[in-house]
Amino acid sequence: MSHERKSITAATDGETCVLSRRALLLAGATGGALAAASPARGAAATIAASPERAPSPGRAVRDYLPVTVPNGAKLPWKLVGGVKVFHLVAGEVDHEMAPGLKALCWGYNGRVHGPLIEAVEGDRVRIYVTNRLPAATTVHWHAILTPNGMDGVGGLTQKAIQPGETFKYEFTLRQWGTAMYHSHHDEMTQIGLGMTGLFVIHPRRPQRPVDRDFAIMLHEWRIDPGARRPNPNEMVEFNVLTMNARAFPGTAPLVVRTGQRVRVRIGNLSPMDHHPIHLHGHQFRVTETDGGPVAESAQWPETTVLVPTGSTRTIEFVAHEPGDWAMHCHMTHHVMNQMGHGTPNLIGVQPGNLDQQMEAVVPGYMTMGQTGMADMADMGMAVPANSIPMLGGKGKHDVITMGGMFTVLKVRDGIRGYGDPGWYDGPAGDTARAAVADDLRRDGIDAERPAPVEDQSPTG
Amino acid sequence: MNHPSGVPSLRRRGGVAVPWLALAATAIGCASVSPERGHDQVAALVAQRTGHKTRWEKGPPDAEAIARWVRMLTAAGLTGDRVVEIALVNNPDLQSVYEELGVSQADMVQAGLLRNPSFGADLGFRVRSGENSELRLSLVQDFLDLFVLPQRKQIAQQQFEADTLRVADRALETATEAEKDFLAAQAAVELVAFRRTVVAASEGAFALAQRQFDAGNISELERATQQPTHEQAALDLARDEMSLLEARERINRRLGLWGETTSWAFADTLPPLPAVDPAVDQLEMFALQRRLDVAVARRQAALLAKAVELARSTRLLGRLEVGVDAHQDPNGPRVIGPNLVIELPLFDQRQAVIARLEAQKRQQERHLLAVSIDARSEVRVASARVRVSRQAVLRYRDGLLPLRQTVLQQTLLQYNGMLAGLYQLLAAKQGEADARRGYLESLRDYWSARADLARAVGGSLPEGGHHHEP
Numbered sequence: 001m002s003h004e005r006k007s008i009t010a011a012t013d014g015e016t017c018v019l020s021r022r023a024l025l026l027a028g029a030t031g032g033a034l035a036a037a038s039p040a041r042g043a044a045a046t047i048a049a050s051p052e053r054a055p056s057p058g059r060a061v062r063d064y065l066p067v068t069v070p071n072g073a074k075l076p077w078k079l080v081g082g083v084k085v086f087h088l089v090a091g092e093v094d095h096e097m098a099p100g101l102k103a104l105c106w107g108y109n110g111r112v113h114g115p116l117i118e119a120v121e122g123d124r125v126r127i128y129v130t131n132r133l134p135a136a137t138t139v140h141w142h143a144i145l146t147p148n149g150m151d152g153v154g155g156l157t158q159k160a161i162q163p164g165e166t167f168k169y170e171f172t173l174r175q176w177g178t179a180m181y182h183s184h185h186d187e188m189t190q191i192g193l194g195m196t197g198l199f200v201i202h203p204r205r206p207q208r209p210v211d212r213d214f215a216i217m218l219h220e221w222r223i224d225p226g227a228r229r230p231n232p233n234e235m236v237e238f239n240v241l242t243m244n245a246r247a248f249p250g251t252a253p254l255v256v257r258t259g260q261r262v263r264v265r266i267g268n269l270s271p272m273d274h275h276p277i278h279l280h281g282h283q284f285r286v287t288e289t290d291g292g293p294v295a296e297s298a299q300w301p302e303t304t305v306l307v308p309t310g311s312t313r314t315i316e317f318v319a320h321e322p323g324d325w326a327m328h329c330h331m332t333h334h335v336m337n338q339m340g341h342g343t344p345n346l347i348g349v350q351p352g353n354l355d356q357q358m359e360a361v362v363p364g365y366m367t368m369g370q371t372g373m374a375d376m377a378d379m380g381m382a383v384p385a386n387s388i389p390m391l392g393g394k395g396k397h398d399v400i401t402m403g404g405m406f407t408v409l410k411v412r413d414g415i416r417g418y419g420d421p422g423w424y425d426g427p428a429g430d431t432a433r434a435a436v437a438d439d440l441r442r443d444g445i446d447a448e449r450p451a452p453v454e455d456q457s458p459t460g
Numbered sequence: 461m462n463h464p465s466g467v468p469s470l471r472r473r474g475g476v477a478v479p480w481l482a483l484a485a486t487a488i489g490c491a492s493v494s495p496e497r498g499h500d501q502v503a504a505l506v507a508q509r510t511g512h513k514t515r516w517e518k519g520p521p522d523a524e525a526i527a528r529w530v531r532m533l534t535a536a537g538l539t540g541d542r543v544v545e546i547a548l549v550n551n552p553d554l555q556s557v558y559e560e561l562g563v564s565q566a567d568m569v570q571a572g573l574l575r576n577p578s579f580g581a582d583l584g585f586r587v588r589s590g591e592n593s594e595l596r597l598s599l600v601q602d603f604l605d606l607f608v609l610p611q612r613k614q615i616a617q618q619q620f621e622a623d624t625l626r627v628a629d630r631a632l633e634t635a636t637e638a639e640k641d642f643l644a645a646q647a648a649v650e651l652v653a654f655r656r657t658v659v660a661a662s663e664g665a666f667a668l669a670q671r672q673f674d675a676g677n678i679s680e681l682e683r684a685t686q687q688p689t690h691e692q693a694a695l696d697l698a699r700d701e702m703s704l705l706e707a708r709e710r711i712n713r714r715l716g717l718w719g720e721t722t723s724w725a726f727a728d729t730l731p732p733l734p735a736v737d738p739a740v741d742q743l744e745m746f747a748l749q750r751r752l753d754v755a756v757a758r759r760q761a762a763l764l765a766k767a768v769e770l771a772r773s774t775r776l777l778g779r780l781e782v783g784v785d786a787h788q789d790p791n792g793p794r795v796i797g798p799n800l801v802i803e804l805p806l807f808d809q810r811q812a813v814i815a816r817l818e819a820q821k822r823q824q825e826r827h828l829l830a831v832s833i834d835a836r837s838e839v840r841v842a843s844a845r846v847r848v849s850r851q852a853v854l855r856y857r858d859g860l861l862p863l864r865q866t867v868l869q870q871t872l873l874q875y876n877g878m879l880a881g882l883y884q885l886l887a888a889k890q891g892e893a894d895a896r897r898g899y900l901e902s903l904r905d906y907w908s909a910r911a912d913l914a915r916a917v918g919g920s921l922p923e924g925g926h927h928h929e930p
Contacts, residue, residue, distance in 0.1 A: 225879050226870065340879035344668070348675040354667055358882075361660045361889055368878055381876035390878065 054172075055204060057084055058120020064202035067118055067215045067265070068418070070252040070407070071244040075108075075115035075197075083124045083170070086117060088139065090161075090183075090195065091132035097240055098250030098337070101388045103221070104229045105245075106133060106193035112245045113217050113269075114181065114197030121176040121204045127169045129161060136160035137195070139169065140184035142269075143290035143312070144199060146171040154185035161185075176203040177288050178215070178265040178312040188271070192232025194219065194245065196269040198312075207293065210316060211260035212418075216243050218277075218307060218329070218405065220270040225338045225387030235272060237341055241334040241404035248335070248406035249393025254327070255410045255418045256319045262409075263287075264327075265314045268307040275334060275405060278304040279317070281325040282409075288314035304330055319411040324396075324424040329405035337403035339373070339390035346370050374401045396423035493569050495519030498561040498624045505628040505752065506548065509919025510635050512541070514548045516558055526550060530721060537727030540642055543715065547638035548631060550716040557630045564623035571616030574609065577601035582787070598799060600783030607777060611770045615763060622759040629752035636915040638714045640908050645707035646730045647904035648700070654893045654900070655700045659693045661886040661893070666690035668882050686883070730903050733853045738913060738921040740843045744836045750918030751835050757828040764821035771817055775810040778803025835916070842913035849906040856899035864888075864895035 057079055060066045067074075077084045093107040108114030119125055129139050138160055140152035150171045154160040161167045179199040183190035198215050219242045222234030230240075243251050256262050266277055267290075285299040290312040307313045328335050351367035358365035368375070373390060383389070391403040400406075412421050440447070496519045503517035515521050530550050533542050548554070577599055584594030669686035672678045678686075712722050748754055781801040788794045871888040874880035914921050 225874060225877060338877075338879065340874070340877075340881065343878060343881035344672060344883060345677040346672065346675075347677065349668075349671045349677065350675070352667075352671065354664065354671065357660075357667060358664050361657060361664060362872065362885060365882075365885075367882075373878065382873055383877035384870060384873045384879070387877060387879075 054082065054124065055122040057082060057123050058202060058204070060118075063120050063204070064118075064206065065210065065213055067116060067200050067213045068254075069116050069198075069215050069244060070254060071246045071250070072113075072215070072217075073109075073111045073115040075117045077119075077125075080126070083126045084119060086125060086127045087130065088114065088127060088181075089130045089132055090137050090139075093194070095194070095245060096250070097221070097223070097242060097245065098247045098388050101223070101240070101247070101250075101338075101386060102228065103223050103240075106190060106195050108195070108197060112194040113219065114195070116198045116200060116215055117181065118200050118202070119173055120202045121173055123201075124172045125170065128166055129169065130166040131161040131163050134163055135189070136162050136185055137183050137190060138167075138185045139181050141169070141171075141199065142180040142182055142310070143177075144171075144179045144201075145174050152184050173201050175292065176201045176207075177290065177292050178267065178314050179290055180217075180267045180269060180312060182269050189232045191269055192221075192234070192271050193230055194221075196267075198265070198267050200265065208287065208316065209261070210263040212254075212256045212319075213263045213265070214254050215265045216267070216407075217245070218243060218266060218268040218270055218275050219245060220273055220334070223338065226384035228386055232271075238270075238273065239336075239338045239341075241275075241329065241336075243405055243407055247337055247388070247404050248328075248402055249400070251407040253324075253408040253410045253420055255412070255415070255421060257415050258319060258322045258411050258413045260319050261316065262319050263314060263316045265312060266305070266307050267312040268309050270309050272309065273331070273334070274306055274308040275329040276304045276306045276331065277313075277327065277405075278330045279315070279325065279327045279409065281321050281323060281411075282317045282319065284315040284317035286313055287316045288312070319409070322411045322413050322424065323426060325409040325411065326402075327407050327409050328402065335402045335404045335406050336373075336390050337388045343369070347372060374399075493562070493565055495562075497565055498620065498627070499558070501621075501624045502558070502561070502628040502631060505625070506631045506635070506919075509632060509750075510544060510548075511920075512545050512548055512635065514558075514631060516549075520555075520558065521549070530715075530717070534717065534721045534724040537725045538642065538711070539727045540639060542727070543638050543642040543711065544635045546715045546717075547634050551634050551638070551714060552716045554631060554634045555716075557627055560623060561627055564620045568613075568616040568620040572609070572613045574605050575602050577783075594788065596785065596787035598783050598785045600781050600799065600801075603780050603782050604774075604777060608770065608774055611766070611773075615766055615770065618759060618763045618766065622756050622763065625752045625756045625759065629756065632752065632915065632919045634714070635919075636911050638711070639911045641707070641710045641714050643730065643904050643907045643911070645704070645711055646726060646728075647900050648704040648707040649726055650729065650900050651897055652697070652700045652704050654897045655693075655697045657893045658890050659690070659697045661889045662690040662693040665883055665886050730900065730907065733850065733857065733903065733906065737846055737850060738843075738910070740847075743843060743917055743922075744839050746922055747835050747839045747917040748832060751916075752918060754828070754831055754835055757824070757831045761821065761824040761828050764817065764824050768814065768817045768821050771810055771814045775814065776805050778805045838916040839913070842909060842916040845909040846906070846913050849902060849909045852902040853899070853906050856895065856902050861892075861895045861899050864892040868892045 058064060075086050075088065077086045079085070088108045089110075090106070090108055091110070093105050093110055093112045094102060095105045095107065095112040096102045105112040117125075117127075127139070129137075131137050136154070138152045138154040138158060141150070146169075149157055150169050151157045152169065158167070179201060181197045181199050183195040196217060196219065198217050200215060220238035221230040221240040221242065222232075222238050223230050223240050240247055246252070254262075254264070264279075265288075268275055280303075283301050283303055284305075285301060286305050287294055287299060302315070305313045305315055333339075333341075346367065346369040349367070349370050351370065354367055355365060389403070391401050393400045393402065410421055410424065412424075415421055435445070439445075496517060499514075499516045499519055503514045506512065506514050515526070526549055530546055533546055536542070578601075580596075580598040580600065582594070582596035582598075584596075586593050666687050666689070669678065669683045673680065673683040708722075712718070717724070779801065780803070781799075783799040783801075784796065785799040786794065786796040868888045868891070871880050871885050875882070875885045910921075
């Protein structure tokens with residue numbers, strides 16, 4: 001990406017880059033080699049021992065461009081003696097995945113997923129965790145370098161937080177990038193019910209300033225149509241796939257002005273699946289993982305980034321082309337909403353008189369699915385309570401036959417605000433439409449003739 | 461129609477009706493046979509217990525009139541009531557049982573008749589000339605009858621009453637059986653209807669599997685796995701249709717129908733579960749007071765006691781013949797004079813007869829005890845069956861059936877959202893049809909159990925009952 005500004009660090013190794021910067025920032029390194037060998041403990045000890053030499057807590061706008069969380073929320077904080085104090089409250093949440101589908105999930109502070117925690121490299125954070133769940137829990141600061149006792153692994157590094165208890169986590173952020181937090185106690189149940197969140201740490205000095213900085217957490221759920229609670233026992237057949245816990249058509253668009261530099265941080269704590277997230281109309285580079293920044297020389301151009309479960313990937317690009325650009329997981333079943341995976345395959349089936357035959361047995365029966373699922377967007381038929389069609393959202397031209405992990409990047413010229421600008425109204429000549437007879441004649445296209453094809457011979 | 465054969469026709473038209481009790485009080489009753497005697501009693505017992513007329517109260521009705529009446533009722537379609545009415549009049553077995561009243565009545569009349577006197581004539585022809593021939597005439601009447609006749613008539617009278625009760629009991633039994641047959645047939649009709657739904661559903665699955673196979677969407681294995689269900693359903697339907705045919709034929713036999721009257725239709729369906737079950741307190745005593753088989757056994761025991769008494773009182777009475785002799789001596793005057801023959805009970809003093817009768821009396825008492833014990837047990841079983849079958853009906857009506865209907869409705873919603881396929885939808889439909897079948901069978905069993913209970917307590921249930929439902 002020629003538009004990319006060059007990173008300040010010339011180091012090719014992300015880890016080294018982080019360490020050298022930390023060494024620089026944190027009041028005199030005790031020696032590069034030592035810092036490299038055991039960065040965390042030395043640095044943390046230094047800060048704890050001499051708080052006056054710690055950097056002042058980072059502030060939005062002054063120190064960083066705040067992250068935008070479509071459909072999401074952020075965790076507020078207050079300063080107490082130079083420490084950013086946060087309060088996470090784990091509890092049950094009645095959450096709407098999309099209009100028409102609500103589910104009783106487990107989350108934090110009344111949200112699913114938990115509110116995004118935003119801080120700055122060098123900040124000392126103190127995070128209280130109150131457990132209002134019926135089960136014990138812990139919080140693990142995924143990909144954040146903490147003292148071992150703050151790592152939040154139930155049984156291994158701490159006692160689990162019993163229902164009604166409040167625990168205190170406290171550590172200094174000695175890195176920057178996109179990390180996450182999640183329950184590390186009975187993960188199958190608790191992550192399966194939604195107990196995850198993003199944890200964005202801005203660099204003390206902006207590395208590659210952007211104009212828009214989005215954060216999206218991916219997740220997958222099993223919610224049977226008509227049920228009200230996700231089933232965390234599901235291992236394979238997930239049927240609700242979400243971005244920031246919303247399934248299309250419930251996803252809010254990402255709105256940017258043409259020409260802006262855009263960063264999208266994507267975290268994945270889906271129970272079982274990795275997600276190849278594909279962006280239309282742009283090429284991007286993967287600039288960070290949850291392990292830190294990727295050296296520019298190591299960045300690949302991509303249009304699809306695979307976000308493994310338990311990872312974050314940060315992509316950056318310049319939004320040069322106005323329009324409504326789809327951004328979605330490329331696994332076809334991940335852009336469907338609740339559907340029956342066990343229904344009979346009816347593609348190409350001739351129903352004949354089956355409908356009349358069935359009238360006596362099931363009045364109003366109609367054979368469906370002979371041509372696929374696209375007609376299912378909304379047939380206006382009665383469906384189970386608390387369920388959404390497997391696909392379909394209103395689009396400018398027609399029904400958008402997508403669902404699940406699907407959202408739209410809306411790039412517009414000269415917009416002043418970032419509210420939803422509506423559908424893109426492009427130049428008429430640049431929109432595919434039915435071919436007219438004149439064009440067909442001019443180009444010698446006969447739709448009735450056998451379709452042209454060139455078979456290959458051994459000589460090519 | 462079959463006619464009972466070998467029954468001597470002793471009836472005389474226009475006989476005087478003799479009131480039941482007057483008959484018992486008359487020492488030397490009427491020596492004639494009346495067609496309605498006994499039938500009015502049977503008719504009264506049956507009407508009191510079933511609410512239906514036997515139409516035999518005036519003796520056997522006119523065959524043509526009955527045939528007309530049966531044609532009329534069957535043409536209007538059968539109901540539970542009509543079935544009982546027709547059975548009481550037209551059931552062939554029951555008709556021959558009614559004729560037993562004639563036989564029994566003849567026996568009773570016979571018991572009231574004196575033995576006819578005997579007339580004798582002796583004739584002596586001369587052998588030599590000069591001697592005269594001799595003629596002796598006698599008229600002898602056996603007068604033992606005169607002493608035992610009243611008692612003998614009383615016994616015959618009681619036997620006749622017992623026979624009346626027995627006939628009435630058979631009539632009640634026939635009514636109950638007819639009622640149960642009709643319930644079974646009513647259920648069978650609806651069971652066939654539900655089975656047809658199941659067949660239609662399986663036909664849909666069969667057709668879909670074929671179409672999927674034709675489109676190349678499923679393997680031959682899957683098609684062959686999916687389709688046999690339909691064949692099985694069709695076989696089940698054929699079996700159910702045969703059961704219905706058999707159920708109808710049981711009714712035809714029970715009602716004595718043949719020819720065009722067998723094409724009757726059902727005029728009503730199984731009634732729904734009533735809010736009230738019969739009261740079960742004191743039901744055993746109620747049954748012992750009203751059951752006719754118990755009454756018959758009781759009467760037979762009393763009758764044998766009387767027979768023993770009669771045999772004892774006449775043990776020393778031998779044959780006593782009183783007569784008139786008239787004879788003419790050849791040379792003397794004509795003589796006419798009484799003639800007396802008395803049997804001397806030296807050897808046979810009826811001891812064997814008495815012992816035999818006493819054994820029979822004890823036997824009959826044992827029988828009465830056994831009948832009573834059986835009756836009590838039958839009442840307990842029948843009332844338990846009423847209670848249990850009500851629970852089954854409720855469980856189907858308020859539990860299983862609504863659940864299956866919910867499954868069907870919800871599966872339909874899932875089908876609409878393409879979350880479930882036709883196979884699943886049809887399985888839900890089949891589940892609902894099966895639950896309907898179960899409900900219907902339990903309802904049939906309930907009414908059948910009630911009919912058994914009514915029969916077990918002597919024909920009809922006491923008034924009032926237990927409320928089971930709000």
